[in-house]
Amino acid sequence: MQILSLEAILLISLIVISLVIIFVDDLMTAVVVYCAFSFVTMFLYIVMGAPDVAFTEAVIGVLSTIFFVMILKSIKRKTKRKK
Amino acid sequence: MRKAIGIILICAALILPFVFFDVLPAIGDPASAPNSHVSDYYIEHTESIANSPNMVTAVIVDFRAFDTLLETTVMFLAGVCVMIILAGVFKTDKRIIEPRSKKMKKHKKGEPVFRGINKDVTITVLQPIILVYAIYVLFHGEVSLGGGFQAGALIGTVLLLDAMAIPDKRNFPDITKGTSAMVAGIGTFIYALAGILTLVGGGFFLEYEKFPWSVAAAEQHSIGILMVEIGVTLGVAGTIVTIMNAILEKVKFDK
Numbered sequence: 001m002q003i004l005s006l007e008a009i010l011l012i013s014l015i016v017i018s019l020v021i022i023f024v025d026d027l028m029t030a031v032v033v034y035c036a037f038s039f040v041t042m043f044l045y046i047v048m049g050a051p052d053v054a055f056t057e058a059v060i061g062v063l064s065t066i067f068f069v070m071i072l073k074s075i076k077r078k079t080k081r082k083k
Numbered sequence: 084m085r086k087a088i089g090i091i092l093i094c095a096a097l098i099l100p101f102v103f104f105d106v107l108p109a110i111g112d113p114a115s116a117p118n119s120h121v122s123d124y125y126i127e128h129t130e131s132i133a134n135s136p137n138m139v140t141a142v143i144v145d146f147r148a149f150d151t152l153l154e155t156t157v158m159f160l161a162g163v164c165v166m167i168i169l170a171g172v173f174k175t176d177k178r179i180i181e182p183r184s185k186k187m188k189k190h191k192k193g194e195p196v197f198r199g200i201n202k203d204v205t206i207t208v209l210q211p212i213i214l215v216y217a218i219y220v221l222f223h224g225e226v227s228l229g230g231g232f233q234a235g236a237l238i239g240t241v242l243l244l245d246a247m248a249i250p251d252k253r254n255f256p257d258i259t260k261g262t263s264a265m266v267a268g269i270g271t272f273i274y275a276l277a278g279i280l281t282l283v284g285g286g287f288f289l290e291y292e293k294f295p296w297s298v299a300a301a302e303q304h305s306i307g308i309l310m311v312e313i314g315v316t317l318g319v320a321g322t323i324v325t326i327m328n329a330i331l332e333k334v335k336f337d338k
């Protein structure tokens with residue numbers, strides 16, 4: 001029962017994080033929050049008993065964030081708001 | 084429009100688990116459908132056949148080695164595709180997203196991508212620790228967590244740190260785009276070579292007991308797993324460095 005409630009907390013935080021990724025205007029913030037998404041997913045894998053997958057998720061989450069930040073150095077950070 | 088689609092997808096993802104929650108079996112239920120057919124065979128025979136205490140590694144690179152071969156090939160092809168897309172089609176005047184400013188330059192070789200990173204900490208602390216951990220994960224992968232994929236990703240991280248932080252031309256392996264793609268291809272080839280060697284020994288493709296050298300069957304499984312993991316490591320590290328080099332070479336940066 002305790003594990004189930006921990007899972008519920010992680011899943012709810014995943015929903016909140018994905019809402020933040022949609023609604024934020026700054027692309028850099030979106031990328032960093034996306035990194036947090038993969039971090040929470042990693043904890044979810046550990047809770048489910050798959051440490052191998054959690055390890056992969058941690059490494060790949062950091063790597064993809066680095067690639068996104070590299071690309072972000074060449075484009076505008078703010079998305080345009082529709083008037 | 085995009086946000087509306089996102090909200091609809093999130094709502095669907097929220098509702099679907101509640102609809103199907105009762106149908107799903109409990110985690111680790113031995114009587115559920117996915118656990119009752121092939122899992123028992125893996126649990127019984129991992130120690131005796133594959134000679135590997137870690138069941139995940141045994142399943143990935145021994146019982147289902149052919150799947151993993153095609154996965155590695157897909158990874159290699161993904162790196163090559165990034166290289167091709169960034170080489171030609173992605174013209175600056177046809178960009179969907181606006182460039183940051185008009186003073187952007189191409190990345191010069193040997194310059195750091197991010198200027199805020201402390202290079203001393205990177206060189207003396209982070210890189211050696213990550214590299215040692217990568218090698219530990221590679222050679223200890225059949226006993227503990229990890230394996231070829233994670234080791235390759237960690238080695239790729241070391242080379243990424245190199246390009247991000249080090250300001251002069253002391254990049255220790257000066258890897259160009261072509262070389263890294265070649266390394267990824269060589270890694271995939273090493274994996275396939277393990278299969279070809281078992282064919283030479285008279286077995287099926289990737290049937291590790293039929294390697295042409297004569298040692299005990301369990302040791303042959305260990306050798307096969309290690310060979311495959313080294314191939315996967317080279318493939319993943321090469322792919323990551325290929326993507327990094329393609330980005331650095333073709334995308335202009337705001338200095």
